[in-house]
Amino acid sequence: NVTITIDGQKVTVPEGTTILKASEQVGVKIPTLCFLDHVGLRHIKHDIGACRVCVVEVEGKGDFVSSCNTPVQEGMVIRTNTPKILAARKLNLEMMLSEHHLDCPTCPKNGICELQAVCAELNVRQIRPQGEKKDLPIDDSSPSIVRNPNKCIICQRCITACKVLQSVDILELYGNGYDAVVRPLGGKPIIETQCVACGQCALVCPTAAIVERDDTWKVWEAIADPKKHVVVQTAPATHVSIGEAFGLPVGTDITGKMVSALKRIGFDAVFDTNWSADLTIMEEGYELIHRIKNGGVLPQFTSCSPGWIKFLEEFYPDLIPHISSCKSPQQMLGPIAKTYYAQKKGISPEDIFVVSIMPCTAKKYEAARPEMNAAAKFWKNPNISRDVDVVLTSRELIRMIREAGIDFAKLPDSAYDPVMGEGTGAAQIFGATGGVMEAALRTAYEVVTGKTLQKLDFEDVRGMKDIKEASVSMNGLTVKVLVAHSLGAARQLIEKVRGGELKDYHFIEVMTCPGGCIGGGGQPIPTTVEKREMRIAGIYERDRKMPLRKSHENPEIQAIYKEFLKEPLGHLSHELLHTHYTP
Numbered sequence: 001n002v003t004i005t006i007d008g009q010k011v012t013v014p015e016g017t018t019i020l021k022a023s024e025q026v027g028v029k030i031p032t033l034c035f036l037d038h039v040g041l042r043h044i045k046h047d048i049g050a051c052r053v054c055v056v057e058v059e060g061k062g063d064f065v066s067s068c069n070t071p072v073q074e075g076m077v078i079r080t081n082t083p084k085i086l087a088a089r090k091l092n093l094e095m096m097l098s099e100h101h102l103d104c105p106t107c108p109k110n111g112i113c114e115l116q117a118v119c120a121e122l123n124v125r126q127i128r129p130q131g132e133k134k135d136l137p138i139d140d141s142s143p144s145i146v147r148n149p150n151k152c153i154i155c156q157r158c159i160t161a162c163k164v165l166q167s168v169d170i171l172e173l174y175g176n177g178y179d180a181v182v183r184p185l186g187g188k189p190i191i192e193t194q195c196v197a198c199g200q201c202a203l204v205c206p207t208a209a210i211v212e213r214d215d216t217w218k219v220w221e222a223i224a225d226p227k228k229h230v231v232v233q234t235a236p237a238t239h240v241s242i243g244e245a246f247g248l249p250v251g252t253d254i255t256g257k258m259v260s261a262l263k264r265i266g267f268d269a270v271f272d273t274n275w276s277a278d279l280t281i282m283e284e285g286y287e288l289i290h291r292i293k294n295g296g297v298l299p300q301f302t303s304c305s306p307g308w309i310k311f312l313e314e315f316y317p318d319l320i321p322h323i324s325s326c327k328s329p330q331q332m333l334g335p336i337a338k339t340y341y342a343q344k345k346g347i348s349p350e351d352i353f354v355v356s357i358m359p360c361t362a363k364k365y366e367a368a369r370p371e372m373n374a375a376a377k378f379w380k381n382p383n384i385s386r387d388v389d390v391v392l393t394s395r396e397l398i399r400m401i402r403e404a405g406i407d408f409a410k411l412p413d414s415a416y417d418p419v420m421g422e423g424t425g426a427a428q429i430f431g432a433t434g435g436v437m438e439a440a441l442r443t444a445y446e447v448v449t450g451k452t453l454q455k456l457d458f459e460d461v462r463g464m465k466d467i468k469e470a471s472v473s474m475n476g477l478t479v480k481v482l483v484a485h486s487l488g489a490a491r492q493l494i495e496k497v498r499g500g501e502l503k504d505y506h507f508i509e510v511m512t513c514p515g516g517c518i519g520g521g522g523q524p525i526p527t528t529v530e531k532r533e534m535r536i537a538g539i540y541e542r543d544r545k546m547p548l549r550k551s552h553e554n555p556e557i558q559a560i561y562k563e564f565l566k567e568p569l570g571h572l573s574h575e576l577l578h579t580h581y582t583p
């Protein structure tokens with residue numbers, strides 16, 4: 001241990017503790033703009049000391065030091081709030097502001113911008129340095145995220161998220177001083193890089209240098225069109241995350257309130273992606289059984305996380321045959337809305353407009369993939385729009401709710417609409433890492449053995465450990481499964497698949513984002529590791545309370561097989577619910 005003095009107070013902390021962390025122990029909050037304790041996972045830190053907002057004075061050291069990456073030493077005497085220090089912090093902020101486009105009222109991060117918050121905390125009231133405003137082009141080439149380099153403060157958090165957390169590594173620091181900029185490799189537009197659209201960069205960006213693309217206006221337009229029948233689906237992870245933006249405890253189950261809000265906004269029908277997650281389990285579970293019985297390519301990889309699919313296409317195209325042919329739940333609900341639901345309700349599929357509320361920026365990219373156009377093909381009618389017309393992230397829905405003047409926390413609960421409104425606990429846990437696997441095992445076990453599963457909770461695949469493993473015995477076969485979340489962890493696993501080390505495994509779940517979809521790139525900001533854990537707890541609590549917890553028991557799933565699809569992996573399923581990826 002090391003004993004030091006901070007602002008006149010003695011404190012003893014473990015060796016290696018930084019000044020920033022030690023200060024917290026004596027009730028001193030040092031502001032930071034670039035530092036992040038955890039980038040998605042506990043073992044990934046970002047402490048490059050670039051912003052110089054966390055500077056402090058250490059007796060005997062001439063210069064100010066950045067507190068986020070300076071470890072304490074025995075006997076150190078530290079001052080954190082002398083007028084000189086406060087003036088230095090302010091000046092550093094003013095330098096940033098002198099180059100910054102100060103268009104806060106119309107900025108997408110207005111209200112959740114860390115630069116704005118730190119300026120308020122430090123009582124910045126003037127900008128003395130006369131910097132030149134940058135005028136770099138905005139990159140809106142991606143369907144998922146928009147990059148505005150004029151708002152970049154070179155904190156480089158996005159580089160850590162992209163390179164260390166996701167191992168995608170398409171961002172670089174380029175140039176020096178005033179000209180320094182973080183940009184996609186070689187200065188290319190994002191769309192021309194290997195970006196997988198996960199949005200983890202947007203989640204950690206302190207300003208609006210990288211944000212989700214805003215598609216809310218398209219939804220307002222559709223709702224205003226009296227000819228359109230506008231339906232909406234809500235992803236599993238949104239059920240426990242929207243509430244925190246409206247002051248409810250993190251992880252609160254706000255399902256009923258979210259449905260009420262969507263009805264008040266004006267959607268004609270509100271459906272649940274949990275319904276199509278149950279449908280996915282039927283198709284993907286039967287696919288796994290089919291592969292095992294018929295010597296298909298194993299291990300099978302889950303296919304619901306679009307960043308993961310893009311990652312494989314970009315970096316491991318040779319492993320594409322391992323990916324399940326199932327579309328994601330989002331992309332299953334879309335074509336079913338424009339076929340089965342349209343028929344049942346007697347609505348022309350041309351008039352149906354499908355909106356998704358997703359925790360994910362990559363879902364925007366997924367919906368825009370050329371092959372996600374099954375309904376138009378089914379009806380042989382090019383006037384039918386894409387299977388999913390617009391994807392909104394959780395943050396965009398939050399903005400729409402605010403825009404509509406809805407007092408979310410006071411809303412009563414409402415129920416989803418029939419046909420595609422019923423979801424089980426198995427579907428709910430899709431939103432957390434390990435959930436798709438657990439849901440699949442609940443169904444596969446009962447289908448294969450014909451017996452009732454006694455213990456539904458597969459604890460081994462739950463939690464924030466980045467790679468998890470379980471095995472289940474089914475009729476004498478030990479089914480071995482693996483789960484990874486974050487693409488950095490996924491890369492470790494699939495290197496082993498490529499090397500032939502995981503031949504005796506049957507099924508691998510990969511979720512692009514740390515914690516699974518609850519930690520998606522479109523989720524409320526900030527999304528910390530602690531918040532990811534609280535949202536996960538909310539997901540499993542909701543599962544525990546559900547009357548039905550296995551996908552094959554969902555009565556609306558049983559109904560669609562009886563009335564329309566006939567059987568899992570059948571002809572119609574192939575036409576509407578499955579796809580293939582070309583290396």
Ligand code: HC1
Nearest residue numbers: 235236237277304329330360517
């Ligand atoms: Fe997900 Fe999925 S769980 S991918 O994380 O399979 O986004 O929530 O909607 O499609 O169901 C996201 C969440 C989501 C799909 C489902």
